Amino acid sequence: MVSSVVEGRSLKQAGLTGLYLGVFATVWFSVPKSDGLLRTLLVIGSVAGLATAVCGMALLGRARREPAVERDRAADRRYLLIVVAEFAAAGLGAWLLAVAGQREYIPVLVSAVVGAHFFPLVPVLRDPRLRVLGAAVCAVAAAALVTGFATAVEAGLVAGAGTGLALLGYAVSTLAGALRRG
Template sequence: MSVAEGRLRRQDGLGALYLGIFATVWFSVPAAEQPLRGALLAGSVAALLTAVGGGILTARSRGAGAGPGDRAAGRRYLLIVVAEFALAGLGALALAAAGWSQFIPVLVCAVVGLHFFPLAPLLGDPLLRPLGVAICAVALAGLVTGLATGVPAGLVVGTGAGVLLLGYALRALARAVRG
């Protein structure tokens, strides 16, 4: 395996690991009745298995083909993630203080979607942009649904973000396995 192939396989393994974990988290956000609760549990299990597969492939790609990490890219990645968590955390506090805590999942979902835009060029993965657009669309759908109907916004964003992140994690895992 070449250094470039090892890096791509490791990056895809990490993508499956991280997005699988976060899909599991999103599937746990909504409180739902059966049969949706069963579907969310199945999604959580699938996402967790995808994350485990990504972790195994990542660990196996640490060998000779993986090559050294890029410290500057690692710092930029960390900065993006810290900014994402800070914005989501501060926004959640503001929504809670305003008495709108039911919309915290919407805000967090929108921030998650937006963070994929600076990550796309950093990770060399242009498909993160459409994922970001889709996640932001789920946040908007959750907001509109939460405001206009009796359906909780968290149900919409938890289910939608979970499905999108699981799909992307499965794509990354499949690519890593083929790689």
């Protein structure tokens, strides 16, 4: 019985991860403006993100057949607080960059905030792999900033494609791991 409960929770968490990060990967792949082959690759990334979200929803449907797991209200509140802080920091930072006339760096800032928000989520979601995802997204933001300052490549292109790829990779690996276990 304990094994089923843990498995059900794992399937549900993996499904939510696939759903949420699949949708957010799609959004990130939609941020950059480009033409030609790169545009095609970004569209493919967006479609892969949507397919991942659909797979996450299917896994959630499968997890509903498992025994219910009691909700941790304190963890739910911490999760909500972290996400609200993330949106507030990203929104305020984006507004400040817009006022300063640096709109092209908004995706870089938002990417850095998204990456940073994964670190406090580790104990809440009990997933130490979120540290790797957070570090990867923060590294993408740093690379986008350097690229934007040092080259003619738009920082938003690097931030959008890189963050989308990191989120998509994490979501797919989480779904694959849950399906292997389940």
